[in-house]
Amino acid sequence: MARRRKGRDISGWLVVDKPAGITSTAVVNKVRWAMDAKKAGHAGTLDPEATGVLAVALGEATKTVPYITDALKAYTFTVRLGQATNTDDADGEVIATSDLRPDETEIKAALGAFVGDIMQVPPQFSAVKVDGERAYKKARDGEEMALAARPLWVEELVLVDRPDADHIVLEMTCGKGGYVRSIARDLGDALGCKAHVKSLRRIWSGPFQATDGVTLEQVDALAKTPDLDAHLQPLEVGLSDLPEVRCLAESVAKLRNGNPASVIATDVEFGEEVWASFEGKAIAVGTYRGGELQPSRVFVV
Template identity: 75%
Template sequence: MGRKRKGRDISGWLVVDKPAGMTSTSVVNKVRWAFNAKKAGHAGTLDPDATGVLAVALGEATKTVPYITDALKAYTFTVRLGQATNTDDAEGEIIAQSESRPSDEEIKAALGQFVGDIMQVPPKFSAVKIDGERAYKLARDGEDVELAARPLWVEELLMIEREDDDHVTLEMTCGKGGYVRSIARDLGAALGCYGHVRELRRIWSGPFDASEGLSIEKIDEMAKQPELDTHLRPLEEGLADLPEVKATPEGTVRLRNGNPGMVLAHDIEYGEECWASYEGEAVAVGIFKAGELHPSRVFVKSEDL
């Protein structure tokens, strides 16, 4: 038998306003410790120097992580014009410079090529795997890393502020897998002046907003206390982008056992992914077929935890 994981069976989402200088994994470990939770995970890595929304799932809510990871996210970021770095952010070494500086109008005109379905090459210092190795590890070892371009949906990219000739602040709304550092790098290239990210903040991720996030200091202050539990949001919030159907009492029993169960649905198409609830609590996620939900993920009833 495997070792039983220690900690509380507690489920839900905690929105953290991640500080600069802390890894996403460190934030998750801090939250797990503060709640004394058995299980925790996050929905979408932030670079150590980035700040803003890091949504941390506890317990059964970890089963909804993919739906937040796939949701739209928004970032504000400041691009340092005139310099390229090997990491595409301010932490790296400057590898190219230019005295050229674009006008506001030139910047706004260039943003259009980064909206819609685009192809993006991740930064060489990123967690993308190459033959089983992380790209950043290979880059740190001095290897010439070649990364393939990958698709990205960018819903919106706006110029927010021009602080001075050397800096421009942008706001981007995009789908899964976007690298803001790549946008800064490629925008600088398109403008003929180079560029890298100086500051980056994720302002919202799916249903979670930075204004609602707890600081690490607050989490430390309330750690292991009942007050902290009041900041936990229901796991159902992680399913906000999926349509909801209502399970019948009999259907609920079948779904909780991993079998197809009868649901009441309106405007749901055959083969569509959705989630079933019973008396306000998530029962399962699955595919709707002819009046039944065929479950792919089943949630343990809260009182059974």
């Protein structure tokens, strides 16, 4: 007999402004404890030294995680010119150096090659699986791997500051699966000066903004109180990139049981993925088929 999970049946999103020095998994575990929640997960890992938006899904909101993972995200990051490291960030060992320092005109000209549909090779120290094992584990053992390039959509990549000759600050908006460390590494190679990421912050992810995030200190201070619950955003926020259709009262039970049911829709195409609401609450996600919804995920809250 399966063991019942302890905790509350609480659903929604808690946006945490993650500090440096902690893993994304540790943040999720802290939130699960503080909210006394049965179930929690996150939408998009941040490296331990990265800061900013970590959207933590609780309860039924975990079913909407893929839609946040697929959404556009924005980062601001500082690049150290003149040094390449084995991790492509400041935590690694310096493996190459250069005295060359490109000017702002050269940097801006080089950024164009990193916008649009690009192919990107993940860092050696990454969670990509190689022969069933994480790349970072092989890299720690001194193994060098020929990692396959992966597609990435980069909406925008701009130079926002040049505090000194050794550092530039960039802002990037991109799709899922991107490695900011790879952008810095490849930009350094393109400019002939070598480079790595010195600091990284995710400023927004889909509908979630860093400015709306709670700190880990707040999570600790407000743990297991209604004041922390007040920071919870509804699970429906995680569906904001999907068209919404409304379902009739008699359709609610059918959809929650996984059966097709009538919905009311405007400006929705046949075969489009949508979410159905009743009195503003999410009932299901599924495929719209001419007046009916064929559910693929259902919500019970």
